[in-house]
Amino acid sequence: MKRIITLLFLIVPILGIAQNDVLFFSYFKGNGEDGLHLAYSEDGYKWHTLKNDESFLEPVVGESVLMRDPCIIFGPDKQFHMVWTSGWTEHGIGYASSKDLENWSEQKYIEVMKHEPKAKNCWAPEIIYDDAKKQYMIFWSTTIPGRFPETDGTGDDIYNHRMYYVTTKDFESFSATKLLYDHGFNVIDGSVLKLKSNEFVLFLKNETKRPVAEKNIRWATAKNIEGPYTKASEPITGDYWAEGPTCINTGDKYIVYFDKYMERSMGAVESTDLKTWKDISDKISFTGGVRHGTVFRVPEKLAQYLIQKYR
Template identity: 45%
Template sequence: MLIVLAGFLSSCSKDIYMFTSFHEPADEGLRLLYSDDAYHWNDLKQVFLKPTVGTEKVMRDPSIVRGPDGLFHLVWTCSWKGDKGFGYAESKDLINWSEQRFIPVMEHEPTAVNVWAPELFYDDETKQYVIIWATTIPYRFEKGEEEEKNNHRIYYTTTTDFKSFSKAQLFLDPGFSVIDAVIVKREPKDYVLVLKDNTRPNRNLKVAFAEQAIGPYHDVSESFSGMKTEGPTVVKAATDYLIYFDSYGDKKYKAIATKDFKEFKAIDEKVSIPEGHKHGTIFKASRDVLKGLKDLVNHD
């Protein structure tokens, strides 16, 4: 009896998976999905934070990390073009949010066109947050068929408190236009970067490897996805890493499993993702947090 009860309590206290989301045209705000197994996702069917910062005041590509401080830190794309920064807010329960702030990470680059898809990563080796994003600075880099205003590279900043930030630096120049990058830690001194090759006609997903969260990343792979795919996020479920991404060419959200980021297997038949879900990232939250979200939704 005690063993059964202990197992029950352990199951109840286990964290659940959350998936940030938005719906086009991205002017409503933050949506959230949840899952027990990282394969089958449920939509809470409510907007939890309406964007108020940035030129266009949209919320695209929301990325959340639960920090060692217990807070959920959120960053997002707040304009397609014209902004030199991204949006930021924090919450202890995903319901009550701090005042939104615009973080002008590229203000020192007068010709920067945009700041796209900021992605949060907590580096437990250096005890700091790393934020990466894509920016175009025309005539700065070599390019292929890309227009100068669509020739992106990945930049980064670090922070420990989301009040002061290091000066933005180049994070990745793989020799081609690149966007939508996400950092994955496998072991100490063993990191993977999943990224989108944004060149024409490629527009597909690749991986690179590093010994530190901030790189340098090397050995960029061949593509493991089809054309017109973007917005990857990665979660480890048992022994597999699941890579979710937007296959916008055929208007589907898809998933691929890998154990080593060298061999990849499509698992679309094993996952279920609510219709309308767009580019987000996966993180963990307690069941108490999920209960609070569900109570709010049911009350409304």
């Protein structure tokens, strides 16, 4: 174990990651029935599952009682906040918080689309902290039949997603739901990264399947966390279907991880300028049955404790 800790001290500064941060990855397995899984990385490329690839938290909320697409961030209140997809055909999402990634608060079911009775789903929620307004933004994708008729029939089955969001300061009261992203195509799997310039990058999946399949990852930018976001870039992923993008800034480069779900493997691309991207899927490795999730940072002391206990 001493060797692992030594490696953390040696490699983290090379990546440009703050020494009090270690990279973790939250993910689900199968259909999300058994809940939250965690992995960590010493270098951003090779990932190791924790707890023998077993769940850290089982789902208890929602009609389907699932925990898919778990997204975790470490907030300014020194707590980890997590949201997830709780079911296939629901009007809400799951939420819980933790100080140590082991002991979690009571799980909540947040009905973010309760006001839209025709809504078909609430998928792939993510969360980010808004420093300017000192509040959290939770965003996800939903299909509302007939709301965007120009792209009806372009996705899988009846699905024609757009991204929506709410804001909250305390996870007790929430703003009205608003539209976050619509640029005339079926879109899902949003993930926002704040840049040093105080601008924001929204990584997203073009979910178009017909008449020509896209199923790729792109990005858009905005000056404010709530948008408006620009039109999407050209694809940054290759000739395969990709979903669930999540990005980390390592100091001198950006790495976007994603799920090559048709190939049942994880992929990644990296860039130094957010314009030119190189596929590095052959350089990364994940142990265990990883499905897409979220990369996030864990304070060094807690990370070392979790690695020692669960590696």
